Amino acid sequence: MKRRRLIALLLTAVTATSLVTGCGKGKDKSSEDGVKEFTAFFAVPNPEINDDNEIQQMIAEKTGAKVKETWLTGQTAEEAVGTLIAGGEYPDFIEGAGGQKQLYDAGALVALDDYLDDYPNIKEFFTEQEWDSLRQDDGHIYWIPQFSNIYGEERTCEHNDEAFWIQTRVLKWAGYPEVKTLDQYFDLIARYNEENPTMEDGTANIPYTIMCEDWRYFCLENAPMFLDGYPNDGCCLVDPETHKVSDYNTTPTAIAYFKKLNEEYKNGLVDRESFTQTYDEYIAKLSSGRVLGMVDQWWDFAFTAGDAIKSAGLDKQGCSYVPLPITIDEGITNQWHNSGGVVNASSGLAISVSCEDVEGALKFVDDLLEQDIHDLRFWGVEGVDYQVDDEGVFGRTDEMRTQCADTAYKASHLCTYSYFPQWLGTSRDGINAMKPAEQEGEFYDALKDDVKECFDAYGAKSYVDMLGKNDSPGSWYPMWSYSNTYTTDTDAGMAWTKIGEVKHEYLPKVVMADNFDSAWKDYMKKYEECKPEDFLEDLQKEADRRIKEAEKYK
Amino acid sequence: MSAITKKKKKQVENEPKVPITWKEIKKQKVLLFWSAVIVLYGIIFYYLPLGGWLMAFQNYKPAKGLLHSEFVGLEKFRRLFSDDTFVRVIRNTLAMGVINLVVTFVMAIIFAILLNEIRLKNTKKVIQTVSYLPHFLSWIIVTGILHDALSGTGIINELLRNLHIIDHSIDFFAHPSYFWPIVAFANVWKETGWNAIIYLSAITAIDPSLYEAAAIDGAGRFGKIRYVTLPGIKSTIIILLLMNVGNVLNAGFEIQYLLGNGLVKSVSETIDIYVLKWGISQGDYAIGTAAGIFKSVVSILLIVIANQAAKRSGEERLY
Numbered sequence: 001m002k003r004r005r006l007i008a009l010l011l012t013a014v015t016a017t018s019l020v021t022g023c024g025k026g027k028d029k030s031s032e033d034g035v036k037e038f039t040a041f042f043a044v045p046n047p048e049i050n051d052d053n054e055i056q057q058m059i060a061e062k063t064g065a066k067v068k069e070t071w072l073t074g075q076t077a078e079e080a081v082g083t084l085i086a087g088g089e090y091p092d093f094i095e096g097a098g099g100q101k102q103l104y105d106a107g108a109l110v111a112l113d114d115y116l117d118d119y120p121n122i123k124e125f126f127t128e129q130e131w132d133s134l135r136q137d138d139g140h141i142y143w144i145p146q147f148s149n150i151y152g153e154e155r156t157c158e159h160n161d162e163a164f165w166i167q168t169r170v171l172k173w174a175g176y177p178e179v180k181t182l183d184q185y186f187d188l189i190a191r192y193n194e195e196n197p198t199m200e201d202g203t204a205n206i207p208y209t210i211m212c213e214d215w216r217y218f219c220l221e222n223a224p225m226f227l228d229g230y231p232n233d234g235c236c237l238v239d240p241e242t243h244k245v246s247d248y249n250t251t252p253t254a255i256a257y258f259k260k261l262n263e264e265y266k267n268g269l270v271d272r273e274s275f276t277q278t279y280d281e282y283i284a285k286l287s288s289g290r291v292l293g294m295v296d297q298w299w300d301f302a303f304t305a306g307d308a309i310k311s312a313g314l315d316k317q318g319c320s321y322v323p324l325p326i327t328i329d330e331g332i333t334n335q336w337h338n339s340g341g342v343v344n345a346s347s348g349l350a351i352s353v354s355c356e357d358v359e360g361a362l363k364f365v366d367d368l369l370e371q372d373i374h375d376l377r378f379w380g381v382e383g384v385d386y387q388v389d390d391e392g393v394f395g396r397t398d399e400m401r402t403q404c405a406d407t408a409y410k411a412s413h414l415c416t417y418s419y420f421p422q423w424l425g426t427s428r429d430g431i432n433a434m435k436p437a438e439q440e441g442e443f444y445d446a447l448k449d450d451v452k453e454c455f456d457a458y459g460a461k462s463y464v465d466m467l468g469k470n471d472s473p474g475s476w477y478p479m480w481s482y483s484n485t486y487t488t489d490t491d492a493g494m495a496w497t498k499i500g501e502v503k504h505e506y507l508p509k510v511v512m513a514d515n516f517d518s519a520w521k522d523y524m525k526k527y528e529e530c531k532p533e534d535f536l537e538d539l540q541k542e543a544d545r546r547i548k549e550a551e552k553y554k
Numbered sequence: 555m556s557a558i559t560k561k562k563k564k565q566v567e568n569e570p571k572v573p574i575t576w577k578e579i580k581k582q583k584v585l586l587f588w589s590a591v592i593v594l595y596g597i598i599f600y601y602l603p604l605g606g607w608l609m610a611f612q613n614y615k616p617a618k619g620l621l622h623s624e625f626v627g628l629e630k631f632r633r634l635f636s637d638d639t640f641v642r643v644i645r646n647t648l649a650m651g652v653i654n655l656v657v658t659f660v661m662a663i664i665f666a667i668l669l670n671e672i673r674l675k676n677t678k679k680v681i682q683t684v685s686y687l688p689h690f691l692s693w694i695i696v697t698g699i700l701h702d703a704l705s706g707t708g709i710i711n712e713l714l715r716n717l718h719i720i721d722h723s724i725d726f727f728a729h730p731s732y733f734w735p736i737v738a739f740a741n742v743w744k745e746t747g748w749n750a751i752i753y754l755s756a757i758t759a760i761d762p763s764l765y766e767a768a769a770i771d772g773a774g775r776f777g778k779i780r781y782v783t784l785p786g787i788k789s790t791i792i793i794l795l796l797m798n799v800g801n802v803l804n805a806g807f808e809i810q811y812l813l814g815n816g817l818v819k820s821v822s823e824t825i826d827i828y829v830l831k832w833g834i835s836q837g838d839y840a841i842g843t844a845a846g847i848f849k850s851v852v853s854i855l856l857i858v859i860a861n862q863a864a865k866r867s868g869e870e871r872l873y
Contacts, residue, residue: 105617107616272728275728
């Protein structure tokens with residue numbers, strides 16, 4: 001009896017204490033060997049690396065710090081960020097992607113401008129003008145955009161952006177023809193599929209599929225912008241001469257493009273599951289090599305489906321993707337690819353108010369930009385992941401390449417700290433590229449044979465050559481870095497959100513419609529109700545502001 | 555929350571009158587300690603968070619906090635009800651809630667009665683175990699299975715095609731009219747076995763002599779079900795119905811969130827999704843809270859009405 005009572009009391013005590021401690025904070029920052037440990041959350045999906053990752057450990061030994069990174073899973077960026085704000089506790093490092101502005105509004109971020117001068121590598125990362133463009137409305141800098149920053153000479157081989165992609169087998173079958181317009185593109189796919197309806201093993205091809213899930217519906221919605229020869233402003237068109245902002249959703253090209261999709265849907269060329277598939281299902285489809293063509297951003301499929309096609313050996317059947325310079329009519333200069341680094345001022349790496357060691361955190365970011373650590377992040381360990389020839393040029397053997405594309409190896413060995421600031425362009429040694437994919441020799445050697453053959457046929461050396469290079473558009477560019485910061489507090493933001501809602505629902509309807517014209521009319525009616533003019537006016541103001549701002553530095 | 559307070563009330567009414575003396579308190583100290591813990595738990599986790607309801611009457615900004623945000627009265631509620639989307643979302647929630655309630659409820663009772671009629675003990679046990687296993691799967695897995703089974707190359711379409719019922723695969727998730735039935739089906743598949751357990755136990759509590767008497771009076775199997783089993787579990791049915799009515803607005807979040815897409819948005823979004831989208835994603839916590847308050851108030855009203863109705867007709871009731 002007594003024993004029972006004792007147990008009962010004990011249980012009560014345990015419950016009571018757990019109630020109390022449940023609300024407390026339990027934070028222990030540094031681990032046993034004196035290495036500082038930081039936490040980070042990035043509101044983008046990415047695979048997590050192992051806790052005992054080898055290169056992470058090596059970087060920790062050199063810099064005295066390591067970061068436990070967590071990524072977005074099964075939510076949108078805004079949901080994840082909104083939940084963090086509601087909870088009021090943050091990891092040390094944070095990148096909110098689409099929710100960055102909300103973090104700033106909630107007062108969750110530490111102003112960095114007073115610290116910057118102490119960290120030469122961070123300071124060097126941007127020019128004064130670029131740093132100024134990062135100032136928020138209170139005049140402070142809160143985040144550091146990590147990407148698209150070029151050191152020394154630009155070295156681009158990959159087209160890390162959007163395009164109409166096509167499998168090399170289709171081009172090869174047709175004898176590598178010039179494909180320049182939307183009609184030619186679908187015509188080629190139709191003809192190929194008629195004669196070769198299946199893959200080698202008898203699986204039916206999927207001629208054209210469209211990714212539409214959530215924010216990835218850009219694969220459906222923004223092609224009209226590129227088809228008219230405009231660069232990726234993302235939310236509008238900006239006339240390069242008059243700087244007048246206009247809407248790409250309602251142009252004749254938009255109508256022509258969706259009408260074409262509607263026709264090809266009825267012809268059975270457009271995958272019937274396009275509008276209901278999840279991203280995972282989409283990647284699985286691409287990985288199987290069945291999909292002949294689609295619109296997508298390189299980073300959205302190449303490191304998943306692209307690598308899967310390679311490791312399954314499907315490149316031997318010609319299932320690798322290459323981009324095509326598609327416009328709506330011939331004679332329009334396409335701007336699928338633009339050179340020059342673009343600062344995405346709308347989001348970046350920030351340090352949260354929950355971080356207790358801001359200096360330590362910035363020191364770590366600074367260290368990550370040191371050349372030897374940068375090499376470790378992106379090239380790996382010398383002799384293991386890459387080799388150096390007599391002239392100091394980095395390269396990889398075939399085994400190294402296969403190994404570095406292997407998911408298990410990536411998790412256990414490689415650690416790029418991929419959402420921390422990083423350089424593109426030429427290394428400080430003046431010879432190599434900052435990243436392997438930009439090293440011309442290494443890039444070309446790493447290509448699969450079907451892609452090489454295709455490039456040779458078009459006289460191209462890289463993906464970029466397939467499309468042609470363009471200069472950076474202008475000082476307003478890119479407008480998406482502004483529209484990404486919209487919240488529903490403003491009329492423009494409200495209109496932008498509502499337009500998104502309407503497009504998500506009606507664009508698939510338009511493509512699937514029996515009667516395109518009436519479906520388009522319904523869509524336009526709903527579209528006008530969202531007051532797009534509010535949002536276009538606001539964009540015009542921002543474009544003008546940016547152009548004016550840039551003139552100050554000339 | 556409401557169930558707890560109600561239970562306590564009942565206890566107070568039924569307790570025999572014992573004078574509260576120190577001796578009595580000492581005797582019951584463990585009990586008292588435990589109740590204190592539970593009351594504390596209730597206060598901390600159910601009542602204190604209600605302070606957050608203040609948000610709904612403010613133009614809430616996280617940077618300013620609850621204390622310094624500007625009060626706007628019922629402005630947020632006004633905006634909520636002038637929003638077509640919110641009205642549509644209420645419709646969806648109610649529709650799916652009612653469909654789910656009716657279908658899962660009826661199926662569970664039928665299933666329990668059928669299961670009870672099985673004579674072979676082992677078969678019965680196996681069926682019962684298999685049928686309630688899906689309850690332990692999370693929705694993400696269930697929706698994954700559904701998505702695969704109903705996809706263009708999934709088992710359902712394959713079957714229909716091979717039986718020559720259809721020529722082309724049906725795109726189940728592209729038609730708004732299929733969405734509610736799919737959700738109802740998923741709920742039935744997942745919860746029928748689990749919900750049946752409580753009815754099964756109610757059935758076992760029926761006095762066997764009643765069945766014998768019914769048999770002597772000439773009742774067959776159906777007669778027994780109609781005149782003995784069903785009346786025997788009537789009180790259980792009513793109590794569970796009452797409790798579930800309050801849950802109608804909890805028509806679900808995961809399944810609609812995971813199965814929905816742009817094409818079926820107009821029928822798939824529930825109040826919870828609305829709260830997530832506008833309250834959390836768009837950072838308008840006030841409007842999210844307002845929608846949540848609306849949901850709670852309607853749920854309480856539903857319970858009160860249903861309980862009152864049960865009282866009128868002289869049936870079992872919650873309080």
